[in-house]
Amino acid sequence: MAVSTDILATYRRPQQVIARLLLMGPREDRLLAILMGGCTLMFIAQMPRLARESHLTGQELNMLLGGALLGIVFMAPLALYALAWVSHLILRALGGQGDGYQSRLALFWAFLAATPILLLNGLVAGFIGQGSALNxxxxxxxLIFVWFWIAGLRQAYWGKS
Structure with missing residues (x-):
């Protein structure tokens, strides 16, 4: 299936999407593409907020975008890999039967699948700014990200639908 179709299907049945992705077999290049796609969309989601901040504070937009690019596209993947490793260790200690690949897939897919709401968050931050709507x-x-991640981990480690 197309990635966009899988993202929409994740909002209905996240465990079935993870099960289908797991059946494709372990491929680190696919995981890296999912992660980098999510990080790129997260960077795009920050652009309206950064443009607003640049306009209101007088800071140069290119400097703000460069810092966000470094943090989100280059540093965040390292943090997400570390988080997946820690979650794998915890789930193995709890009796889960998955491996590191499955932990990474569940986390990275949850991150990518939740990016449409992250894009909305960026628009709210850019057009409305701080406040209850942004919060x-x-x-x-x-909450959507955690739901997708837990559903993916349950499918990956315990095979529960």
Whole structure:
């Protein structure tokens, strides 16, 4: 299936999407593409907020974008790999039967699948700014991300649908 179709399907049945991705076999290049796609979309989501900040504070937009690019596209993947490793160790200690690849797939796919809400968060940050609307969208994104991640880990480590 297309990535966009899989993202939409994740909002209905996240465990089935992870099960289908796991059946494709372990491929690190696919994982890296999923992760980098999510990080790139996260960077794009930050652009409206950074443009607003640049306009209001007088800072140069290119400097803000460069810092965000470094942090999101180059540093965040390292942090996500570390988070996947820690979650794998915890789940193995709890009796899970998965491996590191499955932990990375569940985390990276949850991150990519939740990016449409992250894009909405960026628009709210850019057009409305700080406030309850931005907080609500941010909490909504976090809850969706955690839901996808837990559903993916349950499928990967315990095979529960």
């Amino acid at each position: 609500a969208v941010g909490v909504f994104w976090f």
